[in-house]
Amino acid sequence: MIQLGGGWDELLAPLFADERYKKIREFLKDEYSHHVIYPDMYDLYNCFRYTPLNEVRAVILGQDPYHNEGQAHGLCFSVKKGVQIPPSLVNIYKEIETDLGITEPNCGDLTKWARGGVLLLNTTLTVRAHLANSHSKCGWVWFTDSVIRLISENTQNVAFILWGGNARSKAPLIDQSKHLILQSPHPSPLSAYNGFFGCRHFSKTNAYLLSHGRQPIDWDLN
Numbered sequence: 122m123i124q125l126g127g128g129w130d131e132l133l134a135p136l137f138a139d140e141r142y143k144k145i146r147e148f149l150k151d152e153y154s155h156h157v158i159y160p161d162m163y164d165l166y167n168c169f170r171y172t173p174l175n176e177v178r179a180v181i182l183g184q185d186p187y188h189n190e191g192q193a194h195g196l197c198f199s200v201k202k203g204v205q206i207p208p209s210l211v212n213i214y215k216e217i218e219t220d221l222g223i224t225e226p227n228c229g230d231l232t233k234w235a236r237g238g239v240l241l242l243n244t245t246l247t248v249r250a251h252l253a254n255s256h257s258k259c260g261w262v263w264f265t266d267s268v269i270r271l272i273s274e275n276t277q278n279v280a281f282i283l284w285g286g287n288a289r290s291k292a293p294l295i296d297q298s299k300h301l302i303l304q305s306p307h308p309s310p311l312s313a314y315n316g317f318f319g320c321r322h323f324s325k326t327n328a329y330l331l332s333h334g335r336q337p338i339d340w341d342l343n
Contacts, residue, residue, distance in 0.1 A: 125166055127173030132275060136267050145260040149247060157250035159186050160193040167195030168242050171235035178238040179280045179326050179338055180272065182288040185257065188248045196241035199231035212308040212317065217340050220321045226342040237339050242268065244287060269294045276300075278333040280326040284308055284317060301329045 123137060124130060136142055152158050160167075183197025187207065192200045198210050206214075206229040214225040235241050244265045249255040272279065273295045281300055283289045285307030292302050305320040306312040327337035 123166065125169045127169065127176075129169045129174055132174060132271055133169075133268065136264060136271075141260055141263055145264065148259045152247070152249065152256070159188055159190075159248055159250060160195050164193070164195040165246055168197070168235060168240055171196070171232060172238065172240045174272075174276070176238050177240050177272065177276055177279055178330055178335055179282060180240045180242060180269070181282045182269075182284070182291060183241070183243040184285070184287045185245050185254050186243055186248045188251055188253055188255075190250070193248070195246075196231050196235055197243040199235075199241060200229040202228055202230045204229060208310050209308045209313075212310065212313045216308070216318055216320065217323050219318070220323045221340060223341045224343055228342065231342070233342055234338070234340070238336070239338055240272070244291070266291065266294055273300060278330070278335055280329055282322050282326065285312070301326070 125133070149158070149162075153162055181197060186193035186195075186197075187200060191204050192207070194201050198207075198213065200207060200210070210229050211225075217223050218225050231239075231241055242265060245254070245257045245261040246265070247256045247259075247261070269281075269291055277299055279300045281292075281295050281302050283292060283302065283304045288307075289304050292304065295302055303320070303322045303325060305322065306315045306317045308317045323338070323340050330337050
């Protein structure tokens with residue numbers, strides 16, 4: 122049995138009992154046995170373990186875990202300490218500095234955000250080494266779509282931050298009458314200049330949270 126704590130076990134129990142999840146689990150058993158898979162299976166659900174359900178104030182959606190050695194550890198856009206900061210995260214840091222005046226950190230580990238109320242959820246939770254999107258059709262999309270819908274239904278006044286086409290396609294899963302949805306192009310160097318830079322999603326998130334009596338996010342990783 123998977124035990125996540127933080128209120129997630131009760132919320133996600135129907136998903137873990139579903140036949141579709143059982144097929145994902147069987148697929149992963151085979152994949153982890155025969156291939157190099159990221160993240161490590163013990164890091165797979167870190168986004169839930171680090172951010173209790175009742176503390177979720179923002180959700181950032183990523184797509185696919187990083188697929189090179191030492192990068193992915195269960196939090197979207199985040200890499201382990203000592204690993205080179207990926208280009209998309211460099212651009213996220215640049216936007217935070219422009220938006221909030223926070224100096225760019227020299228580490229790509231976003232665990233502090235996760236422990237501070239930001240659910241860092243990839244829409245596909247695993248990947249085969251060096252093969253982007255290799256697990257995108259194994260059932261994870263059903264699972265994470267269900268998670269997004271459950272969060273929307275069971276929380277109030279959360280900022281959902283959707284960067285890029287994959288993340289933005291999830292907007293219909295979110296109840297706009299009780300949550301904030303922020304959308305922009307992806308922070309990748311290929312698209313950041315098309316509207317990600319200047320989106321000010323970090324200050325907008327905090328303004329929204331404050332306006333609803335919720336604690337703002339501390340975006341400073343230094």
